[in-house]
Amino acid sequence: MDEKPTRRVALKVLGATLGAAAFERALSPLRELSEITSVGDFMQKHYRELSRDEMNAVLRRLEDETQQRYGREVTIRDVRPTEGVQFAYALNLSVCIGCRRCADACHVENNHDRPTHQSYIRVLEMTSGSMDMEQGNTGYDHTVPAEGKFYMPVQCQQCENPPCTKVCPVEATWQEPDGIVVVDYNWCIGCRYCEAACPYHARRFNWHKPEIPAAEINPDQSYLSNRIRPQGVVEKCTFCLHRTREGRLPACLEACPTGARVFGNVLDPNSDIRWVLENKRVFVLKEELGTRPRFFYFFDV
C-alpha cells in the first residue's frame, strides 16, 4: 500500500530535477552578462545620490571597463552645470543646406555605434512652401541643396516641460538646472517609455552593445553625455554638455559649414542666441503640445 505513493513521489522528484536542469540550461546565455554589466554597475546608486568620492570611484570604474571592453584609455569626467546659465539653440532654416555634417559630427563626438551610423540628429528634407513633416523625407540621397526643397535638422528640443522625464518610472532621466535633459545610463532600466513619450524622435535605445573601433573612440568623455553607453539603455542629445558647460560649442554647431546654428546662454544679454531670439521671428516644433522647446527655428527674411 505504501509503495505506490513512494514511487510517485520519486517520479515527481525526478521530474522536478530534470525540469530544473532544463531551466538552468535554458537560461545559460545569461552567463554572457559579464560582457555588459558588472557587480559595480549592479550596486551603483542613482547619479544624484552619489557623493563626490563615490562619483570618482564610479568614474574610475567606468574608465577601466571601457579599457577592458573597447581597448582604449579614456577620461570620463562629471561636468556639472554652472549657475546663471540657461542654454538655448536656434537654427536658421534659410541657410541650412541639408549636408548632414552636423549629424556626422554628432556621430563622432558622442561615440555612437558605428554599424548603424547612429546620431542624435535627423535631417528632414522638406518641400518649399510647406511645413508638413508628412511631406518630409530623411532618407534623401542626392546632391544638396535640391531644387524646391529646404532642410530641417531635428534633435532633442530640450523642452522646458519635457514629456519624457515625466514618464520615466525610475527617475533615470531629468532636467538639469541649465535646461539640459540628461539620462543616467547606469540607472535606466530600458523600458523605453520615454522614447514613446517624446514627440520629436529625440531618444535612442541601445538595441545592442555599441561597436566602435578603439582608434575611433573620442576619449574626452563625461558621465552624463558622450561616454560609450551600455547595452539596453536609452540615450539622447545633451547639447554636448561636456563641451558647452566648459564654454565650448556643441559639435554639431562647429561642424556646420553655413553658420545655420546658433547656441548660447539666454541669460547672457550679449550672447548670439539672445540676439536671434530678440530679432528674428522664431518658432518651435509642435508648439501646440505645450512642451516649450529650447530649440528654435527661424527663416532669414
Place this chain on the structure above:
Amino acid sequence: MAHSGVPHHLSYPRFLLKVLDRATDGTWRFYAWMFVLTAIALVGANTWAWQVARGMAVTAMSDHVSWGLYIANFTFAVGLAAGGVMMVIPAYLYHDEDMHDVVIIGELLSVAAIVMALGFVVVDLGRPDRFWHMIPGLGKFHWPVSMLTWDVIVLNGYLAINLHVCGYLVYTRYRGERPDPRWYLPFVFLSIIWAISIHTVTAFLYSGLGGRPFWNSALLAPRFLASAFVTGPAFIILSLQLVRRFTAFKVPEGAIRRLLDILRVAALVNLFMLAAELFTHFYTGGHHAAAVRYLWLGMHGHHELVPWMWTSITLNLGAVAVLLTPSLRERRVVINTALVAIFAAVWIEKGMGLIVPGFVPSTLHELVPYAPSIAEWKVTAGVWALGLMVFTVALKVGLQAMTGELRAPGAQADLAVEEKEVA
C-alpha cells in the same frame, strides 16, 4: 469541525505541501499538457536569456517602433485579467447562485493573466538586472508622476487581492471551515473596483502621451474595458466547458448563459466605440488620421498592418453576428467557434492594431514598418505557456478544494451548500 483545532502555523505548511502534491498529480492528459507547456516556456526562457545577453536587437523593434509584440500582449493580458471581474460582479453584486459556484475560476484567471502581464513587462526591459531600481525605498519609484509606477501598483495590488481571496477560500475549504466573510468579502468588492483600475491605468499609459495622436484619445480607456469584457468572458466560457469535460466539477449552465449575455453587450459596445473612432479620424482627416489610414488602408506603399486589421474586423463582425442570431444559441460548437474568433479578433486589435500604429508613422512622420521577429514570437509563446501553466495548476487545486477532494484529514466535508448562503 475536527480540524479547526489545529493551529494555523501547523496546518498551513501541511496545506501548502498538499497543494504542491495535488498540483503535480494528474492523468496522462494533464502530464502531456504540462509537458508541452513546459517545453514552450523553456524555449521562451532561452530566447529571452539570449535577448538579455546579446541585446534587444534580436527583436524587430527599432527607435521608430520602440514597443511591439511584448507590450501588445501585455495590454491584452491586462484586459484578460480585468475580464475575470465579469464573474465576480454577477456572483457577489447580483447574487447569481450559478455564477457563485464557479466565480473562483474568474479569480484564478485574473491571477494567471496578471502573471503574464508582468512577464511581458519584464521581457520588454532592456536591463532586467536593474529591476530593483523600481522597488520603492530601495530604488527610485517615480510615483505619482509616472503612469508606469501607477501600473506597477495596480497590477501587483490586483494580483495580491486575487491571491488573497482565492488562497483564503481554498485554505478554509481545506480546513473544512466556513469562510469568514469579514476576511474575504471586503477584498472581493475591492477587487471589482481594482479590476476597472488596472485596465484604466494601462490605457492612461498610452492616452497620456500628447506626441502620439493615435493613442491620445479619451476613448482609449473605455474601449480597453469594453474589449476586456469580451475576451475575459470568452476565455472563461471556453474554460468552463473544458472543466466540465475533464473534471468532476459541476459547471452550471446558468453561469455560461450569463457570461454570454455580458459578452454580447460588451462586443457591441466595443464595435460602437470602434465606429465612433473611425468616423472621427476619417471624416476629419489630416495628420491625426495618419496612423488610422496606415492601419486600415495602407500609406505610401506600405500595407503591413492592413491584412491584420481586416482579419480582425472580419472575425469580430462574424462572431458578433453568430452570437446575436437566436437560432444559433443552442449550437454549442458554433458558439465556441465564435468565441475563439472574437478572442483572436481582440488580440489583433490590442496588438498590431493598437500598440504598433502608435509608432507608425513616427513622430517625425517617418513610416518605418514593424513585424515581430522569430525571437519575439518565441518569448511571447513562452510567457503565454507560463500563464497557461499557472492557470491550469491553479484551477486544478482550486476546484479540488471546492469539490472537497482537497481536504485536511478529519475536516468536515459538507460545507459546499452552507458557504453559498453566506455570500
